[in-house]
């Protein structure tokens with residue numbers, strides 16, 4: 001098969017090929033009924049039921065492909081989008097050009113991959129604020145955001161050199177960044193924190209947040225097929241909403257309906273069905289994180305036979 005020719009006329013959609021965002025992204029594609037079979041070792045997969053090709057790329061590279069318009073759509077971390085933007089701005093500044101936009105547009109936040117890019121220092125060390133790291137060495141995979149962050153800090157401290165050259169040394173590391181302080185490679189690091197387990201295990205503490213991140217769906221400024229982009233976005237939004245809600249069903253005496261539907265007003269309105277002898281059945285979407293409380297309150301106002309069901313999809 002001539003792979004390049006087979007991409008003709010297809011919308012190109014970049015997805016993380018490994019790492020923290022890979023599995024959640026594959027689940028999302030499955031929920032949106034985007035069907036494909038990926039050949040072993042091949043980073044391109046043709047979608048069977050839509051004119052789309054999936055391109056498997058490292059999360060960090062996806063904003064570059066989308067930003068240059070080589071790929072129409074992508075899923076990556078917001079941190080990676082900001083890192084790419086900071087790189088584009090730094091390149092423009094060093095060329096004496098005005099800061100330009102990176103060419104990516106965020107369509108929506110996806111409800112996974114939440115983490116924070118944080119400045120971290122040894123827990124029992126001499127550094128207590130980011131300003132203490134000015135003129136020191138900082139290890140990170142996010143060199144552009146880190147350079148931008150310290151440039152601002154240096155400017156605030158009034159110590160920025162006339163040439164605009166950074167006093168703080170940024171060392172680029174591609175993984176296991178937390179090891180850098182213990183091994184003397186860096187005085188502090190800028191890396192991602194979710195649970196904080198990796199940071200604490202390395203004897204580090206966070207002293208500031210550079211960016212708060214979550215996975216995002218992004219598109220290029222001029223996608224090849226805007227209608228298809230809208231269709232995919234709408235399908236993905238449906239899956240995300242379905243994941244956030246559960247369906248709560250219960251029976252209640254008609255006299256209790258007002259109190260009960262105040263507890264479960266639904267996304268738009270609850271569905272109410274009349275049963276025999278003065279009872280009604282209510283069915284309503286409830287935010288998953290609130291369901292335990294909602295069930296407590298429904299019981300209190302006299303609801304019976306409360307059922308909670310997963311929703312697979314919604315529009």
Ligand SMILES: Nc1ncnc2c1ncn2[C@@H]1O[C@H](COP(=O)(O)OP(=O)(O)OP(=O)(O)O)[C@@H](O)[C@H]1O
Nearest residue numbers: 018019020021058059077079080113114115192194
């Ligand atoms: N611990 C985490 N919790 C939540 N999201 C994370 C976490 N670590 C990374 N991410 C998100 O996932 C994105 C990709 O990071 P990840 O480290 O998974 O990719 P990778 O570096 O390509 O893979 P690997 O680290 O396995 O080589 C990050 O930019 C961030 O948005």
Ligand SMILES: O=P(O)(O)OC[C@H]1O[C@H](OP(=O)(O)OP(=O)(O)O)[C@H](O)[C@@H]1O
Nearest residue numbers: 175176177192193194195196197198199
């Ligand atoms: O706060 P936590 O829940 O511990 O998660 C944070 C860790 O997760 C990521 O590492 P990853 O697993 O991608 O390994 P890496 O350092 O090799 O990239 C990130 O770079 C942190 O090290």
Ligand SMILES: [Mg+2]
Nearest residue numbers: 019020175176
């Ligand atoms: Mg990683």
